[in-house]
Amino acid sequence: MKRMNILLSLLLSLVLVAAACGDDDAGTTTTAAASTTTQPAAEETTTTVPPAPVLIGAIHPLTGGLAGAGNRMDNGARMAVDEINAAGGITSLGGAPLELISADSTGAPDVGQSEAERLISAGVSAIIGTYQSAVTTNVAAIAEREGVPLVIDVAVDDSILDQGYTYTFRLQPNATSMGTNGAKFLSELGGDEIKTVAYLHDDTGFGVSVSEAFTTAAAALGIEVITDITYAPFSVTDLTTEMAQAAAGSPDVIVITGYYNDGLLAARAAIDLEVDVKAIVGIAQGAFHTPQFVEDFGADAELFFNSNYHFNSSDPTVAGILERFEARFGEAMDTEAMLAYQAIYVVADALERAGSSDPADVRAALATTNIADHFLAYPGPITFDDTGENINAEPVLMQVIDGKVQQVLPIGLRETDPVFPGTSWGS
Amino acid sequence: MVTVLALVPLGVSTFTLSVATTALIFALAGIGWNVLSGFAGQFSFGHAAYFGLGAYTVAVIFTKYSISPWLGLVLGGLVAAIFGLLTGWISFRFGLKGAYFALATFALAELLRLTFNNFDYVGAGIGITIPLAGGDSWGSLQFEDTPAIRYFVALGLVALGTLAVIIIKRSRVGSRMLAVREDEDAAASLGINPLRAKLVAIAASGFITAVAGGYYAMFLMFVDSDLAFGPFVSVVILLRPIVGGVGTIWGPVVGAAILSVLGEVTRSLVRDPPSFLQVIEGANGLDQVVFGLILVLVIIRAPDGVLGWFHRFRTRSAQ
Numbered sequence: 008m009k010r011m012n013i014l015l016s017l018l019l020s021l022v023l024v025a026a027a028c029g030d031d032d033a034g035t036t037t038t039a040a041a042s043t044t045t046q047p048a049a050e051e052t053t054t055t056v057p058p059a060p061v062l063i064g065a066i067h068p069l070t071g072g073l074a075g076a077g078n079r080m081d082n083g084a085r086m087a088v089d090e091i092n093a094a095g096g097i098t099s100l101g102g103a104p105l106e107l108i109s110a111d112s113t114g115a116p117d118v119g120q121s122e123a124e125r126l127i128s129a130g131v132s133a134i135i136g137t138y139q140s141a142v143t144t145n146v147a148a149i150a151e152r153e154g155v156p157l158v159i160d161v162a163v164d165d166s167i168l169d170q171g172y173t174y175t176f177r178l179q180p181n182a183t184s185m186g187t188n189g190a191k192f193l194s195e196l197g198g199d200e201i202k203t204v205a206y207l208h209d210d211t212g213f214g215v216s217v218s219e220a221f222t223t224a225a226a227a228l229g230i231e232v233i234t235d236i237t238y239a240p241f242s243v244t245d246l247t248t249e250m251a252q253a254a255a256g257s258p259d260v261i262v263i264t265g266y267y268n269d270g271l272l273a274a275r276a277a278i279d280l281e282v283d284v285k286a287i288v289g290i291a292q293g294a295f296h297t298p299q300f301v302e303d304f305g306a307d308a309e310l311f312f313n314s315n316y317h318f319n320s321s322d323p324t325v326a327g328i329l330e331r332f333e334a335r336f337g338e339a340m341d342t343e344a345m346l347a348y349q350a351i352y353v354v355a356d357a358l359e360r361a362g363s364s365d366p367a368d369v370r371a372a373l374a375t376t377n378i379a380d381h382f383l384a385y386p387g388p389i390t391f392d393d394t395g396e397n398i399n400a401e402p403v404l405m406q407v408i409d410g411k412v413q414q415v416l417p418i419g420l421r422e423t424d425p426v427f428p429g430t431s432w433g434s
Numbered sequence: 435m436v437t438v439l440a441l442v443p444l445g446v447s448t449f450t451l452s453v454a455t456t457a458l459i460f461a462l463a464g465i466g467w468n469v470l471s472g473f474a475g476q477f478s479f480g481h482a483a484y485f486g487l488g489a490y491t492v493a494v495i496f497t498k499y500s501i502s503p504w505l506g507l508v509l510g511g512l513v514a515a516i517f518g519l520l521t522g523w524i525s526f527r528f529g530l531k532g533a534y535f536a537l538a539t540f541a542l543a544e545l546l547r548l549t550f551n552n553f554d555y556v557g558a559g560i561g562i563t564i565p566l567a568g569g570d571s572w573g574s575l576q577f578e579d580t581p582a583i584r585y586f587v588a589l590g591l592v593a594l595g596t597l598a599v600i601i602i603k604r605s606r607v608g609s610r611m612l613a614v615r616e617d618e619d620a621a622a623s624l625g626i627n628p629l630r631a632k633l634v635a636i637a638a639s640g641f642i643t644a645v646a647g648g649y650y651a652m653f654l655m656f657v658d659s660d661l662a663f664g665p666f667v668s669v670v671i672l673l674r675p676i677v678g679g680v681g682t683i684w685g686p687v688v689g690a691a692i693l694s695v696l697g698e699v700t701r702s703l704v705r706d707p708p709s710f711l712q713v714i715e716g717a718n719g720l721d722q723v724v725f726g727l728i729l730v731l732v733i734i735r736a737p738d739g740v741l742g743w744f745h746r747f748r749t750r751s752a753q
Contacts, residue, residue: 069719070719070722074719115661116654116656116658116661117456117654117661120452120654121449121452121453121456124448124449124452125449127448127449128447128448128449128450140560141561141656141658141660141661144561144563144656145654145655145656148563148564148566148654148655148656149655151566152566152655153448164560166560166563167563170563170565170566171565209559210551210552210558210559211559211658212559212560212561212658213559214559215558215559215560216560237552237559
């Protein structure tokens with residue numbers, strides 16, 4: 008038994024030493040790479056040493072059920088980094104280029120956490136991410152503990168910023184904004200015609216927080232949620248039963264909150280059942296406002312509503328970004344990817360004003376962000392309040408009309424008039 | 435061995451320490467699993483139930499009642515032990531064995547997952563975020579800028595768990611567990627009460643695994659129903675002792691060390707491959723495939739775990 012223990016400890020120490028060496032190796036290879044890149048440049052211009060690149064981390068689900076959206080977001084961030092570098096890098100840091108380090112959360116909060124720690128160990132000045140509320144909650148705690156700013160591109164749950172964190176900033180509207188604005192849009196859209204709603208949503212922090220905010224705001228506007236049905240978004244393969252259950256109470260409108268794939272299932276079920284309602288309205292729904300949804304569903308996609316964050320489709324700069332993205336990656340850019348792209352520009356703006364790549368300085372600069380010429384359909388500039396929420400982040404109501412996702416509310420951002428009541432199969 | 439593990443924090447990054455801490459936490463959960471499934475022979479496929487109860491107990495009493503997580507670890511262990519006794523009593527009384535018992539444990543973990551996912555008191559689908567206490571605080575088990583302490587606490591818990599298992603295995607009730615595992619009817623004919631031996635095993639097993647879950651909640655600063663009770667958690671817990679060696683004292687620790695190092699090596703290989711493997715750079719998901727293949731190989735080559743393989747190797751070379 009004793010000998011066994013000694014041998015075991017030897018084995019374990021070998022394994023652990025191997026792990027430690029692996030880490031050392033990674034360290035030496037990066038320094039070696041850095042010196043090889045700096046040396047030739049130093050020979051050309053003997054007087055100035057080129058600035059070291061500024062590292063930015065990006066955490067998204069690159070594998071697993073949300074890999075599609077996660078990879079588009081990573082591509083969006085990559086494109087922003089390349090464009091900023093092509094335009095001369097960060098001027099106040101002597102033209103320092105940005106370097107993106109992508110990390111895969113695999114959709115799991117614990118992996119997101121260890122990836123965040125990896126990025127911070129690598130020396131990033133800021134992190135962007137992560138598309139999921141649960142993962143973001145975790146990464147925000149690490150960002151706070153380690154003192155590295157986190158710019159949330161997509162993650163809706165209010166409670167992420169309720170912790171009093173000072174290092175986390177959010178670009179997208181939070182759950183309260185999503186829910187209350189969604190309720191407001193319904194009441195503007197339907198007037199007295201919308202009295203009852205059946206709510207179908209995912210059972211994660213995302214769906215729960217948005218539906219709670221909606222239910223409260225809707226009650227104040229005289230709209231009652233008569234059915235509330237949840238499902239597990241990453242394991243669900245069919246939503247026909249849930250959709251039939253939602254339609255059973257004869258609600259005026261069915262409201263849906265969730266991610267992309269489950270959104271497609273919900274839409275498919277509604278179309279197959281030809282549910283008898285005045286409208287199907289997504290609120291913070293991940294699919295109904297995407298070009299992919301229109302492409303996949305064709306005429307069936309007509310008249311689906313979605314109240315969600317959106318890039319500003321009336322802005323010519325945005326049109327250029329969309330074109331460049333599609334040309335480079337071969338697929339249409341969605342709002343999630345635009346938010347990741349925007350997040351990099353927000354970090355770059357902070358770096359520029361801070362004149363430093365120190366995470367604490369970047370945080371201080373982020374707190375005084377004021378970007379008017381952004382790419383999102385918000386009523387004002389990107390600027391953060393004390394808790395880190397983007398003050399002007401609001402969703403817009405969109406509808407698929409004539410095979411195109413078009414902004415219909417608020418009036419100021421309207422591209423065309425909404426069609427209500429209406430479903431692709433009904434009146 | 436303890437000295438070797440104690441030297442780990444010297445000169446490694448926060449990230450490496452974080453991986454090592456996670457490995458220790460799941461080693462502890464595996465140590466707990468091993469008591470019921472390795473020693474008493476009752477294969478559990480739902481140890482996430484105990485892990486999650488521990489995690490939620492710590493999170494709830496700390497966020498809602500400001501009770502120290504240290505007490506939470508003990509309370510969580512007790513909650514899990516009681517849950518184990520109740521459900522174990524029912525399962526064993528109805529004679530659930532083998533695959534049926536495994537399925538019952540799986541169903542119980544799923545039941546808890548769904549319950550907690552819809553239970554507003556524990557944050558339903560949103561989960562519970564554990565607030566930062568600010569600075570180093572032993573009372574609230576949080577340490578700023580000193581990830582090494584988090585590692586050492588995990589190491590201490592693993593040491594305690596191992597000590598507990600050594601005591602159990604050498605005790606009279608431990609021998610009864612082994613007897614029940616080998617042949618329940620024979621054990622019963624010798625005057626051993628198999629039900630009692632199995633209930634002691636399930637309570638001790640649940641307690642240890644719940645301590646791991648409780649510490650995991652403090653380590654992540656966040657818990658939701660998937661992280662606590664998800665099916666994946668059960669698999670992660672039982673893979674450690676299976677790879678290391680079921681029913682051995684050190685199996686779960688060895689298995690955890692091997693699997694976490696393997697996981698990190700395959701992941702970093704895909705991130706920064708050596709020059710001759712440049713094609714796989716950024717091939718997301720490939721690391722998981724490679725990891726799975728290596729795992730299958732290990733299990734085929736060493737069905738009784740790495741320790742069993744090592745033991746056979748030693749006896750063969752001695753001949």
